[in-house]
Amino acid sequence: MAIQYDFYRNPDSAGTNKKRYHARVVASGQVSTDQLTKEINQECSLTPADIKAVLITLGDKLAKHLSEGRKVHLEGIGHFQVNLRCKEEVRTVHAVRSENVEFKSVSYRADNELKKHLKQQKIRRSRTKIHSLPMTEAEIDQKLTDYFATHTTLTRRSFQALCSQVQTTANRLLRKLVENGKLKNISIPRNPVYVPDNGYYGV
DSSP: OOEEEEEEEOGGGTTSSOOOEEEEEOOOOOOOHHHHHHHHHTTSSSOHHHHHHHHHHHHHHHHHHHHTTOOEEETTTEEEEEEEEESSOOSOGGGOOGGGEEEEEEEEEEOHHHHHHHHTSOEEEOSSOOOOOOOOHHHHHHHHHHHHTTOSOBOHHHHHHHHTOOHHHHHHHHHHHHHTTSEEEOSOTTSOOEEEOTTSTTO
16 A cells, blocks of 8 residues: 655745645554554464553553653664753743743654665555645634634634644644734643634634
8 A cells, every 4th residue: 555645835835926835645544552453463372452451551661761751762663752842931041940841742763674664665646635725814813703703612623624724734823823812722732722812803
């Protein structure tokens, strides 16, 4: 089976005469732990219960060692490491306290063996078109004004449907709206729920 891709317009070229595009993989689905368990079971003598237990424990141990500041290398898969960020701008390192530094993300670097395998895969353009609808800032503002006239909160999924955006573009646009002070998140970062900030969208 080939890796499918399509061309997407670069965000920084929107609204300009200089259109630029990049190739991006079109996901053909998502693989669950249960599916991996079944596939591994077909190639070894371990029971499905043992395989699933190992996969779950692997995740727990990965989290444990990363939380203790270690890098983790899984042979044939890759390297994992925690990335941090400062909550505020740092002008002098002596003024920064530990509570001002927080978790940002987990970086992953694929093993050469895995990259070599993927480089050998066939690549073809996808026949399925999954693109965001190009929208100006003014058009998005109008959509949100109309939306909040009858709704009190906004989720990423509802924003996707409202503005006809794919998930990655929706997340980027929502971050920009928050940074510009138009929306604010009243929930946790991993499951955001947005409301208008003062002075926007009828508030």
